[in-house]
Amino acid sequence: MSHKSDIEIARDANKKPIQEIGARLGIGSEHLLPFGHDKAKVSQDFITSVQGNKTGKLILVTAINPTPAGEGKTTTTVGLGDGLNRIGKKAAICIREASLGPNFGMKGGAAGGGYAQVVPMEDMNLHFTGDFHAITAAHNLLSAMIDNHIYWGNALDIDPRRVVWRRVMDMNDRALRDVVTSLGGVANGFPRQTGFDITVASEVMAILCLATSLADLERRLGDIIVAYTRDRKPVTCRDIKADGAMTVLLKDAMQPNLVQTLENNPAFVHGGPFANIAHGCNSVMATSTALKVADYVVTEAGFGADLGAEKFMNIKCRKAGLAPDCVVLVATCRAMKMNGGVPKGDLGAENVEAIRKGCPNLGRHIQNVKSFGVPVVVAINHFVTDTEAEVQAVKDYVESQGSEAILCQHWAKGSEGTEALATRVAQIADAGVSQFAPLYRDEMPLFEKIETIAKSIYRADEVLADAKIRNQLHDWEEAGYGDLPVCMAKTQYSFSTDPHLRGAPTGHSVPVREVRLSAGAGFVVVICGEIMTMPGLPSVPASENIRLNEGGQVEGLF
């Protein structure tokens, strides 16, 4: 077994020209807009041309609630994609792009790990194909046009106190969270308190990831509510006349990016909305395109299944007309032990009892996924210290839940380690047993949608929301937004809103602190707890140690 680091493995990758990867999916080089020799965007013309193709099987990779032990959701997505190709299937994966800002905070980045990675890793953790920069520019153009409109006479009668559209930057910069702009006198406009979010929190990001075409993108951008008048009437991006120019800025960013895994299998890496105030999945454009050129598409959703899979099903699949054929739920022995009460420092020691105690977290996710009518397989992502007894304990538990668990060793062995999983997943997907349906109907009142998720998925007893919030939801229903899905923003560490409550809690309450309307993205954000939309840097940021070494390679980014 290798002792190389992720970055060493990635640097040793034997990459093929991206045209070869595209050719395997039937994408001619004239339809690949290259970015370097190992990245390309797939042309809109090509995407249009394959709409008549049959649709491949869609496999979602999700996970238990994340623990500090790590589960390896992206790693498993990559490993499963490679595994499917290994057993002779035409498979592609779809994952999210990395945000630039956080890479300079904590040592991070990477797309997958070990021998289950997507490359070129460095580019993917830096500017990649510029999509996030385009989103930043489009978002901030709208911001500038709003203040400019007010400056030049405010014909729309915007209440400067009720401008809800902030600015964004792809950077961890706490100093920008809360700012006053337009100081300095007459020439600079009317002072206003506002702030910056990180780019992945932009509604433009969510829109780009849900839009099905450039026309749909422009319509959704136009629908964004940017401010309210003094008599509380919404002012949209379309009123500001920014939708056209924003679409122009985003036209290339809308095209999915194609790269490859270490095993030279196709990987679409496109979009990356927050998994709390947005839906946390890669773009519909990427997933839909992949389904037209591959027989199996493996994708993932942010955080654990209570947030990620729920939103994937209730928002992305509902809106894009997608239906998963199989769900893979990633768990690790270590994470089960942490759910069973073992502190991180003691994870190295065998503890079958703790695993049995922690497994109900996994069990509830299994049941939740099944409630969408989709078959589920548990992937046990193997870690070197896992004992046979521990692995068996997880398998036994999963079987007791009427499901099955398969040990995977893709981190150490690449696709060889996921042959069993890939074989079983392909069987299930091919069997066509999935009877996917979202959890609630479009017509259900907004508050009931929240209650449905809280009770069915989180197993809470009740949703707490004061009259102001209920009235706000009612007003939006009156205004025609009642048929939107809800996008839950709560801690990813627990089924409850208390991050320290591991396992499978019941009897808890879900307090709603705030609701926000993302009219362009097409969902109502329901905030249950502290949600940070602009991170800060730690006391010793990773950026202090990031530099080019003498060979011109990037050090410290991973």
Added chain:
Amino acid sequence: MSHKSDIEIARDANKKPIQEIGARLGIGSEHLLPFGHDKAKVSQDFITSVQGNKTGKLILVTAINPTPAGEGKTTTTVGLGDGLNRIGKKAAICIREASLGPNFGMKGGAAGGGYAQVVPMEDMNLHFTGDFHAITAAHNLLSAMIDNHIYWGNALDIDPRRVVWRRVMDMNDRALRDVVTSLGGVANGFPRQTGFDITVASEVMAILCLATSLADLERRLGDIIVAYTRDRKPVTCRDIKADGAMTVLLKDAMQPNLVQTLENNPAFVHGGPFANIAHGCNSVMATSTALKVADYVVTEAGFGADLGAEKFMNIKCRKAGLAPDCVVLVATCRAMKMNGGVPKGDLGAENVEAIRKGCPNLGRHIQNVKSFGVPVVVAINHFVTDTEAEVQAVKDYVESQGSEAILCQHWAKGSEGTEALATRVAQIADAGVSQFAPLYRDEMPLFEKIETIAKSIYRADEVLADAKIRNQLHDWEEAGYGDLPVCMAKTQYSFSTDPHLRGAPTGHSVPVREVRLSAGAGFVVVICGEIMTMPGLPSVPASENIRLNEGGQVEGLF
């Protein structure tokens, strides 16, 4: 003659794959990092490999003081490059990249015009190869790290009132000129008044354009002064430990971009620093690389020759060891008439007398350029309404100044219209008569450098500066910055600091309002008048009319 618009001509361009353009310069496709099929970055490895080649001839295109009539400096640069190729010379052009922000303000953009353009025009006016986004990210990472340093204990003892490093955005957004950051309580840091500049005004932009290697880039970034301590000691980017990560963010942006003219001749388009608070030329990397792969390199400098050519000679050439072989000074009959007092509305009518009256502006630029020891040719950029008598008047005047003027019709005819100019420029460059020397020695005291430019180039009687400014210059000399060149920031519309004073004024004074040290870029900025570093949008910004048409083409950007 065609009546197509610039954008129609650009869309009809018969572009060749960028690999073919590179091949003509001996750049193998493995050394071209493609961005789409019509743009590429030239690899650092290739640049290193050609350092032993002989150096081509360098031709600078500059102009009279700009008037609302327009001179067509970039158009002439493109036309001359095409003309040199037409007469069988191996020539390349080097121009600046466009800034994104201003394109959404006034209808603008474009690189050249008529049949003398660089393509792909749309990309060049949008994200291009992402260089400016990389500069924005690198600049703002430093900003975030400064505030983060203060937040976590301020070990460097930075005086928060004396943080001189602002933030940047590639957007015309007056609301960001003057802001207070870090509001909102303990978690967001210490409130501070600061602001945003447009990205082209960033010192990082100036540094990228003057750096000769990635190591030089990192050193210069480290030298940036970002703040002062309470006892007025400078704090650098190196102290903040941001130089390594910024270099990583800029590593691809440092590689010059290769595109093509409408006539499929090579064009390097790289970097774009402000021409007032910075030096206003494309990157040294691009110019130096072009000189190693082409026999003739045509480049340009921002604004008129009093600012652009002066900085090209005294800053860029001095620092990069470049020496121009010939200067082309662009003038138009219309601009001469405006200098002669004709209002814009009356420019259509023949007025030889006004031309004679306006020509001294041109004459002084001729003399100024000659004072650097470089031969000069005047290019009369032909406009359809120009009469023969008007053109002859300009020619006669130029001859009386001991120089020569050549009529050019590249706008209407492409390279056919610059054959005569190209032939003459090549003769001059080949003759090796240039005896280039900067205007002042490195060792000259800073204030004397300012006086030298004001008296020799602007023909002012005196430089006015109060004791505070003179003391500041003296302090910098004491601190070891005395050998830096000065970078003059004044109006481009006049030799004087009064934008309304056309022609060739004498006897005026140059008041210095402020001096700034750009220690990383390596110059002292001398501000003589109002300099706007963050533009605003007009009452009806161009962005309101920018959109994709049904054919997917961009409308309203040009």
